[in-house]
Structures are given as structure tokens and as C-alpha cells.
Amino acid sequence: GSGGFVVTNPLPRSVAYQDSASSDTEVSVDGGRTWGKLGELRYGARYATPEDVTHVRWRVPAAEAARGKGRIAYSAIVR
Numbered sequence: 309g310s311g312g313f314v315v316t317n318p319l320p321r322s323v324a325y326q327d328s329a330s331s332d333t334e335v336s337v338d339g340g341r342t343w344g345k346l347g348e349l350r351y352g353a354r355y356a357t358p359e360d361v362t363h364v365r366w367r368v369p370a371a372e373a374a375r376g377k378g379r380i381a382y383s384a385i386v387r
Contacts (some may be wrong), residue, residue, distance in 0.1 A: 313372030325361035336363040
């Protein structure tokens with residue numbers, strides 16, 4: 309395998325996703341079935357908004373995983 313891994317975080321209903329500190333962040337608006345960048349995902353007939361996000365995930369490359377530690381963060385608003 310590649311040696312990297314994926315971290316997936318479901319968002320509580322009381323939290324609205326805002327942004328991530330990492331450009332490698334992908335989001336899901338359908339409970340984790342499909343993934344993509346926020347500006348590219350559709351929610352029905354329209355583009356998804358931050359309030360539609362149900363899950364956030366980060367792909368951690370092998371080189372970063374090999375360092376053994378790191379920090380993943382995103383910003384959100386409590387509804």
C-alpha cells in the first residue's frame with residue numbers, strides 16, 4: 309500500500325462546517341457516500357453549501373504519516 313491513511317470525521321447536526329486548514333480536505337453532503345471539494349459538490353439541483361456538509365475527511369500521505377504525529381483542524385459554527 310501507499311502507507312498513508314484517511315481520517316474521517318462526521319459533523320454533529322449542531323455544527324455547520326466553514327473551512328479547513330488543509331487543501332487536502334474533502335467533504336461529503338450525503339452521509340459519507342460521495343466525497344469532493346465543497347465548491348464542486350452538488351446538493352440536488354444546486355451546489356452544496358457549508359451547511360450541507362455531513363462529513364469531513366483528510367488524506368494523510370505516507371510521508372506525513374511516517375513522521376508519527378500531526379494536527380488536523382477545521383473551522384465550524386455552532387448552529
